[in-house]
Amino acid sequence: MASSDVLTLPPQQGFGATRRTDIWWLQPLGAFLGFSAFIFYSTWAALQGTNQAVCYFWYGGGGADYLSPYYSPPMFGVPSHPGWFGTIPPGWPSWLPFSPAFLIAWIPAGFRFTCYYYRGQYYKAFWLDPVACTVGEPRKVYLGERYLPLILQNIHRYFFYLAALFIVILARDAWDGLWFTAADGSRHFGLAVGSLVLIVNVILLALYTFGCHSFRHLIGGFLDAKTKSPGCASLYNCASCLNRKHGNWAWYSLFWVGFTDVYIRLCAMGIWHDYRLF
Numbered sequence: 709m710a711s712s713d714v715l716t717l718p719p720q721q722g723f724g725a726t727r728r729t730d731i732w733w734l735q736p737l738g739a740f741l742g743f744s745a746f747i748f749y750s751t752w753a754a755l756q757g758t759n760q761a762v763c764y765f766w767y768g769g770g771g772a773d774y775l776s777p778y779y780s781p782p783m784f785g786v787p788s789h790p791g792w793f794g795t796i797p798p799g800w801p802s803w804l805p806f807s808p809a810f811l812i813a814w815i816p817a818g819f820r821f822t823c824y825y826y827r828g829q830y831y832k833a834f835w836l837d838p839v840a841c842t843v844g845e846p847r848k849v850y851l852g853e854r855y856l857p858l859i860l861q862n863i864h865r866y867f868f869y870l871a872a873l874f875i876v877i878l879a880r881d882a883w884d885g886l887w888f889t890a891a892d893g894s895r896h897f898g899l900a901v902g903s904l905v906l907i908v909n910v911i912l913l914a915l916y917t918f919g920c921h922s923f924r925h926l927i928g929g930f931l932d933a934k935t936k937s938p939g940c941a942s943l944y945n946c947a948s949c950l951n952r953k954h955g956n957w958a959w960y961s962l963f964w965v966g967f968t969d970v971y972i973r974l975c976a977m978g979i980w981h982d983y984r985l986f
């Protein structure tokens with residue numbers, strides 16, 4: 709290449725400076741508000757489990773069996789609805805409040821926090837680094853994710869294994885939501901609005917989870933080449949198909965998992981009525 713062909717990059721712009729004329733700040737602002745609302749609500753909902761006297765994360769009215777995804781799997785519960793291992797882990801310090809959600813929340817939270825799509829979103833929305841494409845950023849040096857603490861984002865693939873397990877658990881919860889206990893103790897297959905809420909929840913979470921980059925690599929990728937196995941190649945193509953809309957599935961599933969908790973909570977509080985279809 710002749711020296712005259714070498715391109716020089718324009719000087720770095722000051723923070724926030726840009727030639728963009730569109731409303732570029734709308735998307736990071738929307739992400740900031742969306743994430744903030746979800747984090748605020750989820751923290752509040754998880755802390756409600758510290759009140760051992762009430763159980764608003766499970767609804768059993770009309771013979772239903774709906775468990776909030778924030779509290780699933782039900783390892784621990786409250787006296788009125790104990791989990792597999794009772795209500796509080798043995799040896800839990802009495803001065804420290806305990807909610808069954810504490811043992812669960814870190815998995816979906818870690819999975820989303822380290823997700824490649826979310827990283828792109830919250831680096832812009834919360835860290836303003838950069839706030840948007842071709843908009844001046846607050847620092848002059850780009851370090852990427854090669855150093856601590858951001859190199860820890862590579863743990864994402866391990867969170868994927870746990871998140872995939874959660875899909876199985878939530879599918880089981882959705883199945884339980886299709887069975888209703890009659891007054892004589894017999895169980896009947898049925899469908900109510902709450903059943904649909906739980907089914908949509910696991911479907912959206914599966915569409916998000918199995919569009920994960922780590923899953924694509926796991927089933928269809930080697931270091932720098934695609935798998936030669938036709939079965940794995942098909943799965944890879946399915947994951948790629950989901951991956952193209954990964955951001956959409958990320959938002960839809962985020963909203964719906966919060967809504968599922970709201971639905972069950974309001975039914976359990978007697979504010980909403982769960983309509984039985986059959």
Ligand code: FES
Binds near residue numbers: 819868917919920
């Ligand atoms: S990249 Fe988004 S969930 Fe893995």
